Each structure stands twice: as C-alpha cells, then as structure tokens.
Amino acid sequence: MLRVSSVNRTFGDRKVLDDISFEVSAGRMTGFVGANGAGKTTSMRIILGLLSADSGAVTWNGEPVTRPVRQRFGYMPEERGLYPKMKVREQLTYLGRLHGMTTSAAQRNVDDLLERIGLAERANDPLEKLSLGNQQRAQIAAALVHDPELLILDEPFSGLDPIAVEVIAGVLRERASNGVPVLFSSHQLDVVERLCDDLVIIAAGAVRASGSRTELRTKFATPRFELVLDGDAGWVRDLPGVTIVDLDDTRVVIQLANPDDDQTVLRAALARGPVRTFGPIVPTLSEIFREVTQ
Numbered sequence: 009m010l011r012v013s014s015v016n017r018t019f020g021d022r023k024v025l026d027d028i029s030f031e032v033s034a035g036r037m038t039g040f041v042g043a044n045g046a047g048k049t050t051s052m053r054i055i056l057g058l059l060s061a062d063s064g065a066v067t068w069n070g071e072p073v074t075r076p077v078r079q080r081f082g083y084m085p086e087e088r089g090l091y092p093k094m095k096v097r098e099q100l101t102y103l104g105r106l107h108g109m110t111t112s113a114a115q116r117n118v119d120d121l122l123e124r125i126g127l128a129e130r131a132n133d134p135l136e137k138l139s140l141g142n143q144q145r146a147q148i149a150a151a152l153v154h155d156p157e158l159l160i161l162d163e164p165f166s167g168l169d170p171i172a173v174e175v176i177a178g179v180l181r182e183r184a185s186n187g188v189p190v191l192f193s194s195h196q197l198d199v200v201e202r203l204c205d206d207l208v209i210i211a212a213g214a215v216r217a218s219g220s221r222t223e224l225r226t227k228f229a230t231p232r233f234e235l236v237l238d239g240d241a242g243w244v245r246d247l248p249g250v251t252i253v254d255l256d257d258t259r260v261v262i263q264l265a266n267p268d269d270d271q272t273v274l275r276a277a278l279a280r281g282p283v284r285t286f287g288p289i290v291p292t293l294s295e296i297f298r299e300v301t302q
C-alpha cells in the first residue's frame with residue numbers, strides 16, 4: 009500500500025499542498041480528481057521523489073520510498089517523456105532495460121503491451137509519426153513495460169477517444185486485479201466514476217474527501233427518491249414529511265424528512281396504482297465533486 013501522510017509543500021510563499029494524506033491500496037484503482045492547479049501533479053511528483061516535501065512522509069508497504077523502490081514504480085508524467093524520433097518498440101524496450109530487465113524480457117513485455125493497446129502495427133514507426141492519441145497509448149505503455157509494483161499516472165486518459173479509453177482502462181484494471189495499486193488523475197469525471205474503486209478529491213492543495221466510491225456516494229447522498237407512476241404524481245405532496253423537489257407529470261423527485269419513510273411513500277403509491285420506478289437518487293461524482301470543492 010502507498011501511504012501519503014501529512015505532506016506539505018510550498019512554492020515561494022504559496023502553499024500548494026496543505027497536510028495531504030491519502031492511501032492507494034493494492035488491487036484498487038484510485039481516481040485523483042481536482043480542478044486545475046489543485047495540486048495533483050505536485051502530489052504525484054512528491055510520491056515519485058521528483059520533488060521533495062517540506063514535511064510529511066510517503067511510504068510504500070510501510071517503508072520509505074528510496075531510489076531502488078522507486079525504480080519498481082511505473083509513472084506516466086504530465087510532461088510526456090518519450091523521444092519523438094525513436095521507434096516505439098525500440099524505445100519501450102530501452103526503457104524496460106533501464107528498469108533492469110534483460111533485452112529479451114523487455115521485448116516480450118513490449119510486444120505483449122503493444123498488441124494489447126492496439127499499437128503492434130506501429131511498433132517500428134518513430135513516435136512522432138503517430139497520431140496524438142496513439143502517442144498517448146505509447147506513453148502509457150512506457151509506464152507499464154517493467155511490470156511495476158505501483159502505477160502513478162498523470163491524466164492517462166486525456167486526448168484518448170472512447171475506444172482507446174476502454175482499451176487502456178482494461179489494461180489498467182487488469183494490473184489492479186493482479187494486486188498493483190493504481191493512482192490516476194483525470195478531469196473526466198465520468199471516466200473516473202466508471203473506473204475507480206477509490207477516490208481522492210483535492211481542492212486548493214487540501215484533500216476534501218477520500219474513500220471508496222460507494223462510501224462517498226452514501227456519505228453525500230441526500231434523502232431524495234425518484235417515483236414514477238402511470239398517472240399524475242402531484243398527490244405525493246400531501247403525504248406527511250414529503251417535499252417535492254421536482255415534478256414532471258408522472259415522475260416526481262421527493263425529499264423525505266425521515267429517509268425511513270420511503271416504504272410508507274411506496275405503499276401509498278402502490279395503493280393508487282402501478283409504480284414504474286421507485287428508489288433513492290444516488291449522487292454522481294460530479295455532484296459530490298461540486299459539493300466538496302465549492
């Protein structure tokens with residue numbers, strides 16, 4: 009497990025990380041979300057030891073992150089790092105070698121990866137000849153080539169078309185299910201919502217919420233329910249403890265003074281006729297994000 013504990017960082021007189029703490033657990037995809045300038049890249053750079061913290065600690069399985077430990081991490085930086093003129097397969101193999109792999113092991117991994125991410129046919133092209141989306145796929149492959157123990161990816165999905173997002177998500181999820189903790193930042197909240205098991209929401213250098221997707225949804229759930237009937241749903245306003253949030257003919261969104269009254273509402277509705285939909289409204293990640301960062 010990766011643990012970031014009470015990390016602080018100032019640039020000049022600006023505090024950009026304010027007592028940041030969170031964990032990235034084995035086998036989990038952790039989405040790291042925050043507005044521009046919130047501190048995601050700075051946190052990632054500190055995890056990787058590319059930047060020092062003013063105070064606080066980063067540990068990997070309880071131990072400090074030393075250079076040999078870092079060597080076993082996979083990192084996709086914000087400033088993409090591959091050589092434009094070097095052939096894709098050649099440079100990925102070279103990166104595998106830099107991480108201590110033999111040439112044949114590196115080549116095997118590279119060939120598997122290129123096949124998985126749909127770049128096998130471009131293996132012998134220089135990176136700069138690839139479309140931006142395909143260059144992005146190659147950058148992701150560069151973080152994966154040495155079978156890292158931990159993956160830290162800065163905006164891995166930016167610039168990818170929906171099919172590429174699915175392909176890359178599948179590869180990352182496979183690594184996660186093999187026990188690799190994956191931390192990835194993204195502005196695409198719909199993608200994060202779909203992919204991540206855990207979330208860290210950061211704003212102005214501080215963690216505003218963290219935990220599993222389910223925990224956060226429960227925590228930020230409002231006592232709201234959707235009810236869809238065959239006939240007009242306006243009568244619901246006469247039930248005690250019910251406030252109408254939105255009414256559109258047969259569909260009504262209600263807020264309950266006591267969330268346990270949901271079954272009373274359901275029984276009242278069934279007594280009047282068919283009920284097509286009834287259930288709590290689960291907040292989306294965008295709604296949670298807005299609530300904790302405003």
Ligand SMILES: Nc1ncnc2c1ncn2[C@@H]1O[C@H](COP(=O)(O)OP(=O)(O)OP(=O)(O)O)[C@@H](O)[C@H]1O
Pocket residue numbers: 019024042043044045046047048049050051086
């Ligand atoms: N080397 C630096 N010197 C001075 N300020 C910096 C430096 N690096 C980052 N900052 C500032 O720290 C703050 C956090 O930046 P960071 O890049 O970590 O945010 P981010 O959440 O990754 O943003 P984005 O989503 O735009 O990539 C910003 O205000 C940025 O301007």
